[in-house]
Amino acid sequence: MEIQYPYCYDWSMCYSAMETESLRWLSRHGENDRIRRDAIKELLERDAFPNNTKVKIRFTKALEVAFEKSTDSADTETAALFARVRANRRTALEAGLFQQRTRLVKAERALTGKETKKALDEMRIAADKVEWHMKQLARLDSNDVREADRRIYPMWYTLVLASVDGERAVMPMRYHCRQNGKPASIDKQYDGLYNARRDNLDGYWKNVWGKRHAVMVADAFYENVALEDFEHRTLKPGEKSKNLVLEFKPQAVEPMLFACLWDCWQKDGEPDLYSFAVITDDPPPEVAATGHDRCPIPIKFENLDAWLSPEGRSKEELQAILDDRVRHYYEHQRLAA
Secondary structure, three states: EEEOOOOOEEOOOOOOEEOOOOOOOOHHHHOOOOEEEEHHHHHHHHOOOOOOOOOOOOHHHHHHHHHHHHOOOOHHHHHHHHHHHHHHHHHHHHHHHHHHHHHHHHHHHHHHOOHHHHHHHHHHHHHHHHHHHHHHHHHOOOOOOHHHHEEOOOOOOOEEEEEEEEEEEEEEEEOOOOOOOOOOOOOHHHOOOOOOEEHHOOOOOOOOOOOOOOEEEEEEEEEEEEEHOOOOOOOOOOOOEEEEEEEEEOOOOOOEEEEEEEEEEEEOOOEHHHHHHHEEEEOOHHHHOOOOOOEOOEHHHHHHHHOOOOOOOHHHHHHHHHHHOOOOOOOEEEEOO
Protein backbone atom coordinates (compact mmCIF):
# COMPACT_ATOMS: atom_id res chain seq x y z
CA MET A 1 0.00 0.00 0.00
CA GLU A 2 1.04 3.55 -0.42
CA ILE A 3 0.52 6.78 1.46
CA GLN A 4 0.92 10.07 -0.27
CA TYR A 5 -0.71 12.58 2.05
CA PRO A 6 1.58 15.11 3.76
CA TYR A 7 0.76 13.96 7.29
CA CYS A 8 1.04 10.22 7.12
CA TYR A 9 3.37 7.36 6.43
CA ASP A 10 2.70 4.82 3.70
CA TRP A 11 2.97 1.08 3.15
CA SER A 12 2.26 -2.02 0.88
CA MET A 13 0.11 -5.12 0.56
CA CYS A 14 0.46 -8.48 -1.26
CA TYR A 15 2.47 -7.29 -3.08
CA SER A 16 3.37 -3.93 -1.53
CA ALA A 17 2.34 -0.80 0.31
CA MET A 18 3.78 2.62 0.93
CA GLU A 19 5.01 4.91 3.62
CA THR A 20 4.96 8.73 3.71
CA GLU A 21 7.86 10.81 4.82
CA SER A 22 6.01 12.51 7.69
CA LEU A 23 5.63 10.83 11.09
CA ARG A 24 3.11 13.33 12.45
CA TRP A 25 -0.31 12.27 11.21
CA LEU A 26 -1.32 10.04 14.09
CA SER A 27 0.21 12.35 16.67
CA ARG A 28 -1.70 15.28 15.20
CA HIS A 29 -5.01 13.41 15.01
CA GLY A 30 -4.61 11.09 17.98
CA GLU A 31 -3.25 11.62 21.44
CA ASN A 32 0.35 12.66 20.74
CA ASP A 33 1.28 9.00 20.54
CA ARG A 34 5.00 8.59 21.11
CA ILE A 35 7.24 7.41 18.30
CA ARG A 36 9.33 4.54 19.67
CA ARG A 37 12.69 5.89 18.53
CA ASP A 38 14.44 3.43 20.84
CA ALA A 39 12.95 0.51 18.93
CA ILE A 40 13.87 2.06 15.58
CA LYS A 41 17.46 2.59 16.75
CA GLU A 42 17.71 -0.97 18.08
CA LEU A 43 16.71 -2.33 14.68
CA LEU A 44 19.12 -0.04 12.85
CA GLU A 45 21.98 -1.05 15.14
CA ARG A 46 21.47 -4.65 14.09
CA ASP A 47 21.87 -3.59 10.46
CA ALA A 48 24.64 -1.03 11.04
CA PHE A 49 26.68 -3.43 13.21
CA PRO A 50 25.50 -6.83 11.92
CA ASN A 51 27.76 -8.99 14.14
CA ASN A 52 27.60 -11.89 11.67
CA THR A 53 23.79 -11.93 11.56
CA LYS A 54 22.18 -12.64 8.21
CA VAL A 55 18.92 -10.89 9.08
CA LYS A 56 18.38 -7.74 7.04
CA ILE A 57 16.34 -4.86 8.45
CA ARG A 58 14.60 -3.08 5.59
CA PHE A 59 13.08 0.38 6.05
CA THR A 60 11.89 2.63 3.25
CA LYS A 61 14.10 5.40 1.92
CA ALA A 62 11.26 7.82 2.71
CA LEU A 63 11.54 7.03 6.43
CA GLU A 64 15.32 7.35 6.29
CA VAL A 65 15.07 10.79 4.65
CA ALA A 66 12.44 11.87 7.19
CA PHE A 67 14.89 11.29 10.05
CA GLU A 68 17.79 12.88 8.19
CA LYS A 69 15.74 16.03 7.50
CA SER A 70 14.29 16.18 11.01
CA THR A 71 15.15 19.25 13.09
CA ASP A 72 14.41 17.37 16.33
CA SER A 73 17.63 16.68 18.25
CA ALA A 74 16.12 13.37 19.36
CA ASP A 75 16.48 12.13 15.77
CA THR A 76 20.21 12.88 15.37
CA GLU A 77 21.40 9.48 16.56
CA THR A 78 18.83 7.67 14.43
CA ALA A 79 19.89 9.64 11.35
CA ALA A 80 23.53 8.69 12.04
CA LEU A 81 22.56 5.01 12.20
CA PHE A 82 20.73 5.30 8.88
CA ALA A 83 23.94 6.79 7.44
CA ARG A 84 25.95 3.85 8.79
CA VAL A 85 23.50 1.38 7.24
CA ARG A 86 23.76 3.28 3.97
CA ALA A 87 27.56 3.06 4.08
CA ASN A 88 27.34 -0.71 4.57
CA ARG A 89 24.94 -0.88 1.67
CA ARG A 90 27.36 1.08 -0.52
CA THR A 91 30.21 -1.30 0.31
CA ALA A 92 28.08 -4.30 -0.61
CA LEU A 93 26.87 -2.69 -3.84
CA GLU A 94 30.40 -1.71 -4.90
CA ALA A 95 31.59 -5.27 -4.28
CA GLY A 96 28.67 -6.62 -6.31
CA LEU A 97 29.37 -4.15 -9.12
CA PHE A 98 33.02 -5.22 -9.29
CA GLN A 99 31.98 -8.86 -9.41
CA GLN A 100 29.51 -8.31 -12.25
CA ARG A 101 31.94 -6.17 -14.25
CA THR A 102 34.52 -8.94 -13.94
CA ARG A 103 31.89 -11.41 -15.09
CA LEU A 104 31.02 -9.17 -18.07
CA VAL A 105 34.66 -8.84 -19.17
CA LYS A 106 35.10 -12.62 -18.94
CA ALA A 107 32.02 -13.18 -21.13
CA GLU A 108 33.17 -10.60 -23.69
CA ARG A 109 36.57 -12.28 -23.92
CA ALA A 110 34.92 -15.66 -24.42
CA LEU A 111 32.92 -14.23 -27.33
CA THR A 112 36.06 -13.02 -29.12
CA GLY A 113 37.09 -16.64 -29.56
CA LYS A 114 33.77 -18.31 -30.35
CA GLU A 115 30.21 -17.10 -30.09
CA THR A 116 28.20 -19.44 -27.88
CA LYS A 117 24.76 -19.22 -26.33
CA LYS A 118 26.31 -19.60 -22.88
CA ALA A 119 28.68 -16.67 -23.40
CA LEU A 120 25.90 -14.50 -24.87
CA ASP A 121 23.66 -15.28 -21.89
CA GLU A 122 26.48 -14.53 -19.48
CA MET A 123 27.17 -11.19 -21.16
CA ARG A 124 23.47 -10.22 -21.12
CA ILE A 125 22.96 -11.20 -17.49
CA ALA A 126 26.16 -9.50 -16.32
CA ALA A 127 25.32 -6.31 -18.25
CA ASP A 128 21.85 -6.19 -16.67
CA LYS A 129 23.32 -6.67 -13.20
CA VAL A 130 25.98 -4.01 -13.76
CA GLU A 131 23.23 -1.57 -14.74
CA TRP A 132 21.15 -2.52 -11.67
CA HIS A 133 24.08 -2.00 -9.28
CA MET A 134 24.90 1.36 -10.84
CA LYS A 135 21.29 2.55 -10.48
CA GLN A 136 21.21 1.46 -6.83
CA LEU A 137 24.44 3.33 -6.11
CA ALA A 138 23.14 6.45 -7.86
CA ARG A 139 20.01 6.46 -5.69
CA LEU A 140 21.80 5.69 -2.44
CA ASP A 141 22.69 9.22 -1.38
CA SER A 142 19.80 11.10 -2.96
CA ASN A 143 17.46 12.90 -0.57
CA ASP A 144 14.61 13.33 -3.02
CA VAL A 145 11.74 10.98 -2.24
CA ARG A 146 9.91 9.32 -5.11
CA GLU A 147 6.69 7.36 -4.75
CA ALA A 148 8.67 4.16 -5.16
CA ASP A 149 10.75 5.17 -2.12
CA ARG A 150 7.65 5.04 0.08
CA ARG A 151 6.50 1.61 -0.97
CA ILE A 152 7.00 -1.28 1.44
CA TYR A 153 6.91 -5.00 0.83
CA PRO A 154 6.43 -8.13 2.94
CA MET A 155 9.33 -8.62 5.38
CA TRP A 156 10.07 -4.88 5.41
CA TYR A 157 9.65 -2.72 8.51
CA THR A 158 7.25 0.18 8.79
CA LEU A 159 5.49 2.16 11.53
CA VAL A 160 2.17 1.12 13.03
CA LEU A 161 0.15 2.44 15.94
CA ALA A 162 -0.37 -0.09 18.73
CA SER A 163 -0.45 -0.49 22.49
CA VAL A 164 2.99 -1.89 23.35
CA ASP A 165 4.26 -2.48 26.88
CA GLY A 166 1.13 -0.81 28.23
CA GLU A 167 1.66 2.38 26.23
CA ARG A 168 0.12 3.48 22.94
CA ALA A 169 2.95 4.26 20.57
CA VAL A 170 4.04 4.48 16.94
CA MET A 171 6.11 1.32 16.75
CA PRO A 172 8.35 -0.15 14.02
CA MET A 173 7.15 -3.63 13.09
CA ARG A 174 7.88 -6.10 10.32
CA TYR A 175 5.19 -6.49 7.69
CA HIS A 176 4.76 -10.28 7.97
CA CYS A 177 3.49 -11.57 11.28
CA ARG A 178 5.31 -14.34 13.12
CA GLN A 179 3.25 -15.16 16.19
CA ASN A 180 4.99 -15.95 19.43
CA GLY A 181 5.52 -19.68 19.87
CA LYS A 182 5.73 -20.36 16.13
CA PRO A 183 9.05 -21.57 14.66
CA ALA A 184 11.12 -19.04 12.72
CA SER A 185 10.81 -21.33 9.70
CA ILE A 186 7.14 -20.37 9.38
CA ASP A 187 8.25 -17.19 7.59
CA LYS A 188 9.27 -19.26 4.58
CA GLN A 189 6.72 -22.00 5.06
CA TYR A 190 3.81 -19.55 4.84
CA ASP A 191 4.80 -16.50 2.83
CA GLY A 192 1.37 -14.84 3.03
CA LEU A 193 1.33 -14.00 6.73
CA TYR A 194 1.35 -10.28 6.01
CA ASN A 195 -2.43 -10.61 5.56
CA ALA A 196 -4.86 -11.94 8.17
CA ARG A 197 -8.07 -13.12 6.55
CA ARG A 198 -11.11 -11.98 8.48
CA ASP A 199 -12.74 -15.39 8.09
CA ASN A 200 -9.75 -16.95 9.88
CA LEU A 201 -9.49 -14.61 12.89
CA ASP A 202 -10.91 -17.23 15.23
CA GLY A 203 -8.71 -19.88 13.61
CA TYR A 204 -5.04 -19.26 12.84
CA TRP A 205 -5.08 -15.75 14.35
CA LYS A 206 -6.98 -16.60 17.55
CA ASN A 207 -3.97 -15.97 19.85
CA VAL A 208 -3.70 -12.31 18.81
CA TRP A 209 -7.25 -11.55 17.63
CA GLY A 210 -8.97 -9.63 20.42
CA LYS A 211 -5.64 -9.15 22.21
CA ARG A 212 -3.06 -7.33 20.07
CA HIS A 213 -4.45 -4.86 17.57
CA ALA A 214 -2.76 -2.11 15.55
CA VAL A 215 -3.46 0.23 12.67
CA MET A 216 -1.41 1.19 9.66
CA VAL A 217 -1.93 4.53 7.95
CA ALA A 218 -2.28 4.42 4.16
CA ASP A 219 -3.78 6.35 1.30
CA ALA A 220 -3.42 3.64 -1.34
CA PHE A 221 -2.55 -0.03 -1.71
CA TYR A 222 -1.17 -2.25 -4.44
CA GLU A 223 -2.10 -5.76 -5.49
CA ASN A 224 -0.79 -8.36 -7.90
CA VAL A 225 -3.43 -9.52 -10.37
CA ALA A 226 -3.11 -11.99 -13.23
CA LEU A 227 -3.66 -10.35 -16.61
CA GLU A 228 -6.25 -12.95 -17.62
CA ASP A 229 -8.23 -12.29 -14.41
CA PHE A 230 -8.03 -8.54 -15.01
CA GLU A 231 -9.36 -9.07 -18.53
CA HIS A 232 -11.95 -11.66 -17.36
CA ARG A 233 -10.85 -14.41 -19.71
CA THR A 234 -9.14 -17.79 -19.69
CA LEU A 235 -5.58 -18.34 -20.89
CA LYS A 236 -5.18 -19.14 -24.56
CA PRO A 237 -3.52 -22.45 -25.51
CA GLY A 238 0.21 -22.11 -24.85
CA GLU A 239 -0.20 -18.66 -23.24
CA LYS A 240 1.63 -18.02 -19.98
CA SER A 241 0.05 -16.03 -17.20
CA LYS A 242 1.33 -12.45 -16.84
CA ASN A 243 1.27 -10.34 -13.71
CA LEU A 244 -0.12 -6.84 -13.33
CA VAL A 245 0.44 -4.48 -10.44
CA LEU A 246 -2.64 -2.41 -9.69
CA GLU A 247 -2.75 0.68 -7.53
CA PHE A 248 -5.98 1.24 -5.61
CA LYS A 249 -6.77 4.71 -4.26
CA PRO A 250 -9.92 5.81 -2.47
CA GLN A 251 -11.81 8.98 -3.25
CA ALA A 252 -10.97 10.43 0.15
CA VAL A 253 -9.27 13.44 1.72
CA GLU A 254 -7.88 11.77 4.84
CA PRO A 255 -5.64 8.69 4.82
CA MET A 256 -7.01 5.28 5.76
CA LEU A 257 -6.50 3.42 9.04
CA PHE A 258 -6.07 -0.25 8.14
CA ALA A 259 -6.97 -2.71 10.89
CA CYS A 260 -4.00 -4.94 11.84
CA LEU A 261 -2.96 -7.69 14.25
CA TRP A 262 0.52 -7.89 15.75
CA ASP A 263 2.65 -9.99 18.06
CA CYS A 264 6.06 -10.10 19.70
CA TRP A 265 8.01 -13.28 18.93
CA GLN A 266 10.51 -14.25 21.61
CA LYS A 267 13.17 -16.94 21.84
CA ASP A 268 16.22 -17.36 24.08
CA GLY A 269 19.31 -16.01 22.37
CA GLU A 270 17.30 -14.16 19.70
CA PRO A 271 16.21 -10.51 19.60
CA ASP A 272 12.49 -9.88 20.04
CA LEU A 273 10.63 -9.66 16.75
CA TYR A 274 7.67 -7.29 16.51
CA SER A 275 5.60 -8.01 13.41
CA PHE A 276 2.11 -7.43 12.08
CA ALA A 277 -0.45 -8.44 9.49
CA VAL A 278 -3.24 -6.44 7.86
CA ILE A 279 -6.77 -7.80 8.22
CA THR A 280 -8.39 -8.37 4.83
CA ASP A 281 -11.98 -9.09 3.81
CA ASP A 282 -14.03 -9.62 0.67
CA PRO A 283 -13.45 -6.71 -1.71
CA PRO A 284 -15.97 -4.09 -2.79
CA PRO A 285 -17.36 -4.57 -6.33
CA GLU A 286 -14.91 -2.20 -8.04
CA VAL A 287 -11.91 -4.10 -6.60
CA ALA A 288 -13.42 -7.51 -7.38
CA ALA A 289 -14.02 -6.34 -10.96
CA THR A 290 -10.23 -6.06 -11.46
CA GLY A 291 -9.76 -9.75 -10.67
CA HIS A 292 -8.60 -9.38 -7.05
CA ASP A 293 -10.41 -11.16 -4.22
CA ARG A 294 -9.23 -9.39 -1.03
CA CYS A 295 -9.19 -5.88 0.41
CA PRO A 296 -7.85 -4.32 3.64
CA ILE A 297 -10.35 -2.96 6.14
CA PRO A 298 -10.17 0.80 6.85
CA ILE A 299 -11.69 1.44 10.27
CA LYS A 300 -13.30 4.75 11.25
CA PHE A 301 -11.23 7.20 13.25
CA GLU A 302 -13.90 7.35 15.97
CA ASN A 303 -13.39 3.59 16.51
CA LEU A 304 -9.60 3.87 16.81
CA ASP A 305 -9.41 3.90 20.61
CA ALA A 306 -11.72 0.90 20.95
CA TRP A 307 -9.82 -1.04 18.29
CA LEU A 308 -6.46 -0.44 19.93
CA SER A 309 -7.71 -1.53 23.36
CA PRO A 310 -9.42 -4.86 22.59
CA GLU A 311 -8.91 -6.52 25.98
CA GLY A 312 -12.23 -6.88 27.78
CA ARG A 313 -14.27 -6.28 24.65
CA SER A 314 -16.40 -9.02 23.13
CA LYS A 315 -15.63 -10.49 19.73
CA GLU A 316 -19.02 -9.21 18.61
CA GLU A 317 -18.02 -5.64 19.52
CA LEU A 318 -14.72 -5.96 17.67
CA GLN A 319 -16.38 -7.48 14.63
CA ALA A 320 -18.82 -4.57 14.67
CA ILE A 321 -15.87 -2.18 14.34
CA LEU A 322 -14.73 -4.07 11.24
CA ASP A 323 -18.28 -3.96 9.86
CA ASP A 324 -18.54 -0.23 10.60
CA ARG A 325 -15.66 0.48 8.24
CA VAL A 326 -15.17 3.45 5.95
CA ARG A 327 -16.91 2.48 2.71
CA HIS A 328 -14.50 3.83 0.13
CA TYR A 329 -14.83 3.66 -3.61
CA TYR A 330 -11.40 2.59 -4.92
CA GLU A 331 -10.17 3.84 -8.26
CA HIS A 332 -7.48 1.68 -9.80
CA GLN A 333 -4.51 2.32 -12.03
CA ARG A 334 -2.55 -0.28 -13.95
CA LEU A 335 1.14 0.20 -13.16
CA ALA A 336 2.94 -2.74 -14.77
CA ALA A 337 2.37 -5.79 -16.92
